[in-house]
Amino acid sequence: xxxxxxxxxxxxxxxxxxxxxxxxxxxxxxxxxxxxxxxxxxxxxxxxxxxxxxxxxxxxxxxxxxxxxxxxxxxxxxxxxxxxxxxxxxxxxxxxxxxxxxxxxxxxxxxxxxxxxxxxxxxxxxxxxxxxxxxxxxxxxxxxxxxxxxxxxxxxxxxxxxxxxxxxxxxxxxxxxxxxxxxxxxxxxxxxxxxxxxxxxxxxxxxxxxxxxxxxxxxxxxxxxxxxxxxxxxxxxxxxxxxxxxxxxxxxxxxxxxxxxxxxxxxxxxxxxxxxxxxxxxxxxxxxxxxxxxxxxxxxxxxxxxxxxxxxxxxxxxxxxxxxxxxxxxxxxxxxxxxxxxxxxxxxxxxxxxxxxxxxxxxxxxxxxxxxxxxxxxxxxxxxxxxxxxxxxxxxxxxxxxxxxxxxxxxxxxxxxxxxxxxxxxxxxxxxxxxxxxxxxxxxxxxxxxxxxxxxxxxxxxxxxxxxxxxxxxxx
Amino acid sequence: xxxxxxxxxxxxxxxxxxxxxxxxxxxxxxxxxxxxxxxxxxxxxxxxxxxxxxxxxxxxxxxxxxxxxxxxxxxxxxxxxxxxxxxxxxxxxxxxxxxxxxxxxxxxxxxxxxxxxxxxxxxxxxxxxxxxxxxxxxxxxxxxxxxxxxxxxxxxxxxxxxxxxxxxxxxxxxxxxxxxxxxxxxxxxxxxxxxxxxxxxxxxxxxxxxxxxxxxxxxxxxxxxxxxxxxxxxxxxxxxxxxxxxxxxxxxxxxxxxxxxxxxxxxxxxxxxxxxxxxxxxxxxxxxxxxxxxxxxxxxxxxxxxxxxxxxxxxxxxxxxxxxxxxxxxxxxxxxx
Numbered sequence: 117x118x119x120x121x122x123x124x125x126x127x128x129x130x131x132x133x134x135x136x137x138x139x140x141x142x143x144x145x146x147x148x149x150x151x152x153x154x155x156x157x158x159x160x161x162x163x164x165x166x167x168x169x170x171x172x173x174x175x176x177x178x179x180x181x182x183x184x185x186x187x188x189x190x191x192x193x194x195x196x197x198x199x200x201x202x203x204x205x206x207x208x209x210x211x212x213x214x215x216x217x218x219x220x221x222x223x224x225x226x227x228x229x230x231x232x233x234x235x236x237x238x239x240x241x242x243x244x245x246x247x248x249x250x251x252x253x254x255x256x257x258x259x260x261x262x263x264x265x266x267x268x269x270x271x272x273x274x275x276x277x278x279x280x281x282x283x284x285x286x287x288x289x290x291x292x293x294x295x296x297x298x299x300x301x302x303x304x305x306x307x308x309x310x311x312x313x314x315x316x317x318x319x320x321x322x323x324x325x326x327x328x329x330x331x332x333x334x335x336x337x338x339x340x341x342x343x344x345x346x347x348x349x350x351x352x353x354x355x356x357x358x359x360x361x362x363x364x365x366x367x368x369x370x371x372x373x374x375x376x377x378x379x380x381x382x383x384x385x386x387x388x389x390x391x392x393x394x395x396x397x398x399x400x401x402x403x404x405x406x407x408x409x410x411x412x413x414x415x416x417x418x419x420x421x422x423x424x425x426x427x428x429x430x431x432x433x434x435x436x437x438x439x440x441x442x443x444x445x446x447x448x449x450x451x452x453x454x455x456x457x458x459x460x461x462x463x464x465x466x467x468x469x470x471x472x473x474x475x476x477x478x479x480x481x482x483x484x485x486x487x488x489x490x491x492x493x494x495x496x497x498x499x500x501x502x503x504x505x506x507x508x509x510x511x512x513x514x515x516x517x518x519x520x521x522x523x524x525x526x527x528x529x530x531x532x533x534x535x536x537x538x539x540x541x542x543x544x545x546x547x548x549x550x551x552x553x554x555x556x557x558x559x560x561x562x563x564x565x566x567x568x569x570x571x572x573x574x575x576x577x578x579x580x581x582x583x584x585x586x587x588x589x590x591x592x
Numbered sequence: 593x594x595x596x597x598x599x600x601x602x603x604x605x606x607x608x609x610x611x612x613x614x615x616x617x618x619x620x621x622x623x624x625x626x627x628x629x630x631x632x633x634x635x636x637x638x639x640x641x642x643x644x645x646x647x648x649x650x651x652x653x654x655x656x657x658x659x660x661x662x663x664x665x666x667x668x669x670x671x672x673x674x675x676x677x678x679x680x681x682x683x684x685x686x687x688x689x690x691x692x693x694x695x696x697x698x699x700x701x702x703x704x705x706x707x708x709x710x711x712x713x714x715x716x717x718x719x720x721x722x723x724x725x726x727x728x729x730x731x732x733x734x735x736x737x738x739x740x741x742x743x744x745x746x747x748x749x750x751x752x753x754x755x756x757x758x759x760x761x762x763x764x765x766x767x768x769x770x771x772x773x774x775x776x777x778x779x780x781x782x783x784x785x786x787x788x789x790x791x792x793x794x795x796x797x798x799x800x801x802x803x804x805x806x807x808x809x810x811x812x813x814x815x816x817x818x819x820x821x822x823x824x825x826x827x828x829x830x831x832x833x834x835x836x837x838x839x840x841x842x843x844x845x846x847x848x849x850x851x852x853x854x855x856x857x858x859x860x861x862x863x864x865x866x867x868x869x870x871x872x873x874x875x876x877x878x879x880x881x882x883x884x885x886x887x888x889x890x891x892x893x894x895x896x897x898x899x900x901x902x903x904x905x906x907x908x909x910x911x912x913x914x915x916x917x918x919x920x921x922x923x924x925x926x927x928x929x
Contacts, residue, residue, distance in 0.1 A: 172712065173705045173708055173709050173712070174701070174704075174705060174708070175693065175696075175704065175708045264929070281929040283927075283929065284926075284927065284928050284929060285929055286928040286929060340697075343922065343923035343924075343926040344694075344923045345690070345693055345694050345923075346920045346923035346924045347923050347924060347926055347928065348924070348928060349928035350693075352928075354693070354696045354697045355697070357697035358696065358697035358698070363596075363597055363600070363697075364600075364695075364697045365597060366599070368599070368910060368912075369597050369598070369599055369600075369910060379597060380597065380598045380599075380909075380910050381595035381596055381597055381598060382595050382596050382597075382598050382601045382753070382851070382856055382857050382906075382907035382908075383595035383855055383856055383857055383858065383907075384595070384858075386595060394926070394928065395926050396926050396927060399922065399926065408918075409922065410918060410919045410922050411919075411922055411923060411926070
């Protein structure tokens with residue numbers, strides 16, 4: 117590691133994705149390293165600017181505090197070896213299969229409660245638990261149609277699950293578009309690499325959604341249901357609809373008549389069989405759920421109950437990606453799969469257990485505390501980076517609402533080089549792979565590598581100033 | 593393939609209308625600016641150039657609410673960058689871009705990119721540049737962007753409902769604005785509806801041709817007599833000239849027939865019979881420059897409104913967005929983990 121672009125690069129004892137402990141590039145990264153090292157800082161700056169322009173022109177922006185920003189993108193890809201990927205894929209399929217079966221069981225026979233795998237209080241106290249789903253069996257008994265599982269690597273390079281996202285995981289469009297722009301602005305990086313393609317991801321999702329249509333529908337009609345352009349992820353909704361070749365509908369474009377859902381078209385009413393929805397459970401149907409919802413379709417849940425439409429992801433799956441339920445997932449996997457979980461987790465403390473709570477309150481400085489229903493990096497306390505005041509505030513919040521919080525050991529996420537200010541600097545990263553689940557679970561061969569751009573930061577969410585990298589799953 | 597969402601058809605139609613309107617206004621600004629250069633008397637220029645310009649846009653009343661005098665500075669600003677004018681070029685481009693964003697799943701990526709790019713470029717224009725550099729660079733940039741958009745739309749899109757609704761918007765807007773242009777300019781040149789003395793106001797008529805983008809086509813056709821009669825022929829009834837009213841009506845009719853044929857809209861469509869009726873009226877009584885032109889153009893605008901209303905009633909019928917912030921707040925607040 118002697119090239120000028122890397123002259124300020126320090127490993128500092130963390131696990132580095134690109135370099136080994138002797139600061140030599142790892143095998144997979146060797147070609148990339150020598151290619152990048154031969155480039156000047158000005159060339160890399162120019163390419164970075166070009167990539168930024170691509171995002172802005174495409175309108176790929178993320179709103180943050182009400183303003184639109186281009187999604188920051190780092191040009192040095194993150195590589196995953198073929199053997200690592202084969203193992204990860206199997207582990208992810210195992211996890212998502214178990215979570216899907218868990219949802220089916222929770223709203224059905226509740227064997228897992230009877231057999232003591234998960235306590236009843238744990239289930240019914242989940243914010244994502246939806247009483248309206250009890251006894252309801254979605255088409256094909258499929259609950260989780262698209263999952264985004266957040267993975268990190270610890271100090272030793274061991275993969276661990278950080279959290280599960282089953283309801284409306286976002287980022288699949290970035291996986292596809294990061295690759296598109298990478299090819300456009302940095303084509304020479306691909307020299308000597310055989311990379312798995314990701315542009316089939318929307319079609320893979322469409323296949324899964326079609327396979328989950330109500331029984332007996334020969335040629336299912338699919339729509340994407342969006343809250344509309346005001347939503348931060350609207351770009352993704354329109355991108356997925358376009359790539360899947362299906363209409364992008366708002367709630368007001370749909371209407372229920374005689375136990376069927378229809379689209380209002382220029383020619384009249386068109387029946388709909390599958391809805392990939394990007395609005396929250398509670399807003400789906402003002403008749404059955406939140407009455408003040410302006411985004412949903414009155415009567416939709418009645419059609420769903422009659423089995424005449426598939427809602428993807430099924431309402432109520434929030435019970436399985438709750439941050440406290442996470443602590444039970446290894447047992448859930450053992451119970452439904454009859455095998456040991458392949459992926460490690462991060463040690464987690466439940467605030468409703470007195471011992472756990474006492475330990476956490478005594479050790480806030482070294483732990484991470486999260487709100488169980490928080491998202492986007494909000495409602496998090498990173499103990500080692502916190503002030504005494506913040507710790508006091510979280511201690512109070514935990515006392516007030518123990519079910520609302522969990523604590524985890526602070527994991528030093530692995531780091532990777534990120535081009536900042538004309539040089540490469542090490543930043544913490546994670547990985548969100550996507551799993552589609554129709555007839556069977558399939559992993560998109562790539563993922564969203566998110567980068568914490570702030571020095572030392574462990575929070576990679578785009579709403580917290582995070583960026584992303586293209587993720588290359590190697591063919592061999 | 594089944595029919596398109598009513599809301600989406602409406603958005604496409606208005607996207608195209610807003611783009612066409614920006615193009616028209618850019619051209620009008622440029623021509624007016626050129627005309628006023630050669631007028632020695634500033635006040636006369638304000639009356640003969642800038643006031644009619646604002647009048648053509650149909651927003652003179654709105655203009656008077658925020659401005660006292662119609663002069664070069666106020667008119668140029670009002671038509672280019674004024675946020676308070678919903679029909680200024682920047683408002684049109686912004687609306688087109690926002691509309692396109694709501695239907696971007698149907699538009700080719702390049703079309704969206706071109707629209708977003710011109711939006712971003714215009715948004716970053718320093719306001720003082722129009723005064724310093726004249727309107728030409730601005731107008732040229734807008735018109736080039738519009739040409740690029742038309743080229744991309746026509747060159748890359750399948751002739752399906754998406755394309756036809758875009759075409760409907762583009763030509764409905766164009767027919768309406770050509771009629772409006774002719775009406776206002778005619779009243780200006782012949783305030784008493786007296787007979788036109790060829791040559792006296794030729795300067796005005798030529799500028800009208802330029803405003804309608806018909807200058808060069810006219811020169812090729814003209815027999816050398818420079819008769820306004822040929823001008824009306826060209827801008828109203830020439831079915832081979834893409835900026836004539838009849839040409840626009842033919843395009844609208846063709847798209848409507850396609851949509852009916854493909855089952856995208858209901859058969860025996862009101863709009864279709866209205867278009868046929870208007871076209872017949874124009875061909876039967878070619879409006880003469882002496883007397884009937886203004887009335888005829890007024891009538892064409894009325895017909896354009898009726899055609900639009902027929903479309904809105906039959907194919908753009910959907911629940912409107914909810915008023916107020918609650919809807920936006922709910923949409924914005926949907927978690928996307």
